[in-house]
Amino acid sequence: MSTLVLSTTRQRNLGALTLIGCAWLVFVLFLVLPLYVVLSEAIQQGYASFFTAVLEPDAIAALKLTLIAVGISVPLNVMFGVAAAWCVSKYEFRGKSLLVTLIDLPFSVSPIIAGLVYILLFGAQGFFGDWLAEHDIQIIFAIPGIVLATLFVTVPFVARELIPLMQQQGTQEEEAARLLGASGWQMFWHVTLPNIRWGLTYGVVLCTARALGEFGAVSVVSGHIRGFTNTLPLHVEILYNEYNHVAAFSVATILLVMALLMLILKQWAQERLEK
Amino acid sequence: MARSVSPVIPGFNLTLGYTLVYLSLIVLIPLAGMLVYAAQLSWQDFYRIISTPQVVSALKLSFGAALVAALVNGFIGTLLAWVIVRYRFPGRKIIDALIDLPFALPTAVAGIALTTLYAPKGLLGQYASDLGIKVAFTPFGIVLALTFVTLPFVVRTIQPVLEDIPRELEEAATCLGANSFQVLCHVLIPALLPAWLTGFTLAFARAVGEYGSVIFIAGNMPGKTEILPFLIMVKLDQYDYLGATAIGVMMLVVSFVFLLLINLLQRYLIKH
Numbered sequence: 001m002s003t004l005v006l007s008t009t010r011q012r013n014l015g016a017l018t019l020i021g022c023a024w025l026v027f028v029l030f031l032v033l034p035l036y037v038v039l040s041e042a043i044q045q046g047y048a049s050f051f052t053a054v055l056e057p058d059a060i061a062a063l064k065l066t067l068i069a070v071g072i073s074v075p076l077n078v079m080f081g082v083a084a085a086w087c088v089s090k091y092e093f094r095g096k097s098l099l100v101t102l103i104d105l106p107f108s109v110s111p112i113i114a115g116l117v118y119i120l121l122f123g124a125q126g127f128f129g130d131w132l133a134e135h136d137i138q139i140i141f142a143i144p145g146i147v148l149a150t151l152f153v154t155v156p157f158v159a160r161e162l163i164p165l166m167q168q169q170g171t172q173e174e175e176a177a178r179l180l181g182a183s184g185w186q187m188f189w190h191v192t193l194p195n196i197r198w199g200l201t202y203g204v205v206l207c208t209a210r211a212l213g214e215f216g217a218v219s220v221v222s223g224h225i226r227g228f229t230n231t232l233p234l235h236v237e238i239l240y241n242e243y244n245h246v247a248a249f250s251v252a253t254i255l256l257v258m259a260l261l262m263l264i265l266k267q268w269a270q271e272r273l274e275k
Numbered sequence: 276m277a278r279s280v281s282p283v284i285p286g287f288n289l290t291l292g293y294t295l296v297y298l299s300l301i302v303l304i305p306l307a308g309m310l311v312y313a314a315q316l317s318w319q320d321f322y323r324i325i326s327t328p329q330v331v332s333a334l335k336l337s338f339g340a341a342l343v344a345a346l347v348n349g350f351i352g353t354l355l356a357w358v359i360v361r362y363r364f365p366g367r368k369i370i371d372a373l374i375d376l377p378f379a380l381p382t383a384v385a386g387i388a389l390t391t392l393y394a395p396k397g398l399l400g401q402y403a404s405d406l407g408i409k410v411a412f413t414p415f416g417i418v419l420a421l422t423f424v425t426l427p428f429v430v431r432t433i434q435p436v437l438e439d440i441p442r443e444l445e446e447a448a449t450c451l452g453a454n455s456f457q458v459l460c461h462v463l464i465p466a467l468l469p470a471w472l473t474g475f476t477l478a479f480a481r482a483v484g485e486y487g488s489v490i491f492i493a494g495n496m497p498g499k500t501e502i503l504p505f506l507i508m509v510k511l512d513q514y515d516y517l518g519a520t521a522i523g524v525m526m527l528v529v530s531f532v533f534l535l536l537i538n539l540l541q542r543y544l545i546k547h
Contacts, residue, residue: 016361016362019354019357019358019362020358020362020364022354022358023354023355023358023359023370024366024370026351026354026355027355027370027373029399030351030422030423030426031370031373031374031376031377031426032373033392033398033399034380034385034388034389034392034423035376035388036398037388037391037392037397037398038384038387038388041391076297079293080293080294080297080298083289083290083293083294083297084290084294084298086286086290087286087287087290087291087294090284090286090287091284091287091291093291099294099295099298102298102302102303103298105302105303105306106302107477107480107481108480108484108530108531108534109306109484109527110483110484110485110486110503110504110526111484111486111487111504112484112486112504112505112507112508112523113309113484113504113507113523113526113527116309116507116511116519116520116523117305117306117308117309118305119511119516120305120308120309120312120516120520121305121308123516125514125516126516127308127312148301151301152301152302152305155298155301155302171284174283174284175283175284178283178284178285179283184285184286187284187285188286206378209378209379210378212381213379213380213381213382213383213384214381215381215382215383215486215487216382216484216485216486216487216504219486219487219508220508220511232381233381233382233383233384233487234383236381236383236384236387237383237387237487240387240491245387245391248387249387249391252381252383252384252387252388255380255381255383255384256380256384259376259379259380259381259384260379262379263372263373263375263376263379266375266379267372
């Protein structure tokens with residue numbers, strides 16, 4: 001066994017055990033305990049108050065808004081991701097690496113700034129503020145603003161997953177399909193899509209998880225109007241700041257369950273991807 | 276634009292056009308808009324806004340805490356990646372799966388969970404206060420929160436590289452007489468360093484801009500535990516758009532400089 005070559009078995013085992021022990025410690029301290037805190041605080045006053053908090057009208061409205069934002073931004077970013085990965089992986093052109101860098105921009109920008117840029121465009125003092133007011137269109141402090149902010153921060157996710165994958169897959173299969181007479185869409189549907197489906201799924205899961213939990217950017221553009229412009233994470237913040245900790249953690253549990261579901265889906269997609 | 280386009284595969288114009296339009300509308304034009312908005316300020320006004328003590332201490336706190344958190348994660352992340360890749364032990368798969376929890380968990384949930392955990396009467400906070408250490412409402416708490424949020428970055432960038440290092444490399448070194456430490460220094464670290472730096476950079480960039488998981492545990496006291504993103508929020512609440520924009524632009528510029536420096540360091544290390 002190659003491992004025996006490195007050092008005496010006993011030394012190595014002790015070293016390995018220490019490292020594994022440290023890893024477990026880090027794991028419990030940093031990952032398990034926060035999970036435990038959310039759940040234990042949520043049911044601190046019993047299951048009844050948990051369900052009251054979760055089924056409260058403002059919470060339901062917040063859930064609906066979160067799902068709307070996710071339901072719009074994820075498909076749009078999927079289309080973008082596929083288009084961007086397509087043109088980056090199937091063709092050569094000048095400025096390609098610049099394009100890839102630009103796609104990654106939202107990652108290096110604070111979510112607060114993501115919200116700020118839209119306020120500067122569409123807010124009352126913004127570039128289009130007067131025009132929007134004249135036409136009675138509300139973007140900031142309303143649903144469109146929230147969707148835009150969520151879009152901004154989740155733009156790169158699908159693209160980043162698909163670009164390396166499609167680059168690795170190359171152009172041969174698509175070219176073969178075309179030469180055999182397939183139209184562009186047939187080629188895409190029957191050749192490309194099946195090849196990228198697990199990478200796509202993985203990207204969609206990451207994108208959705210981020211969109212569900214986005215806080216900073218949405219916080220800036222939302223106006224925090226209870227029952228109208230609060231997403232689920234914002235609702236959690238409001239409850240917590242009102243010292244209504246049990247309700248805050250109860251609603252947080254919904255988000256936690258969604259996050260764990262995302263993790264399971266991600267793991268599933270990843271295993272399929274690696275086959 | 277010079278390009279070599281496969282004459283066979285259709286869709287170049289469609290996909291490139293769609294990509295550019297979408298990216299411009301959602302990302303590039305809004306960001307440019309912020310720069311244009313900031314251009315209203317004269318250089319003196321701009322400097323005046325960003326050199327107030329409040330802004331300066333927020334700047335130091337945001338970048339300092341991010342640096343510390345990224346370094347801590349550089350260490351912890353490497354440990355976790357090593358253990359997951361090199362050893363087999365009960366619970367390995369669970370740890371591997373849950374490492375991405377900070378990616379998936381909404382930052383607000385992380386924020387309130389960590390605050391409750393480290394509050395003076397919290398599960399871990401009580402031990403800290405027994406030892407006389409204050410966690411909540413201190414920069415230490417901020418670093419802890421940032422460490423949690425950026426935990427996956429270093430692990431996930433090192434993991435594939437570690438998996439791909441051929442064992443033969445280490446075996447060859449050992450056969451040639453290297454002890455474990457030398458194998459570490461001359462084989463493993465050079466192989467891992469680029470990935471480590473990438474993970475570190477991603478963690479740092481994320482930590483600088485982090486908002487949701489920090490604001491609860493920080494206390495947000497101006498001059499002491501106020502991070503830059505929070506300060507921008509404060510300015511926006513006061514309708515001081517120009518102030519918020521100035522700080523935002525400064526934040527982008529300083530981040531850009533940091534990332535550029537790390538990038539240069541990476542290239543230097545790869546060459547040598």
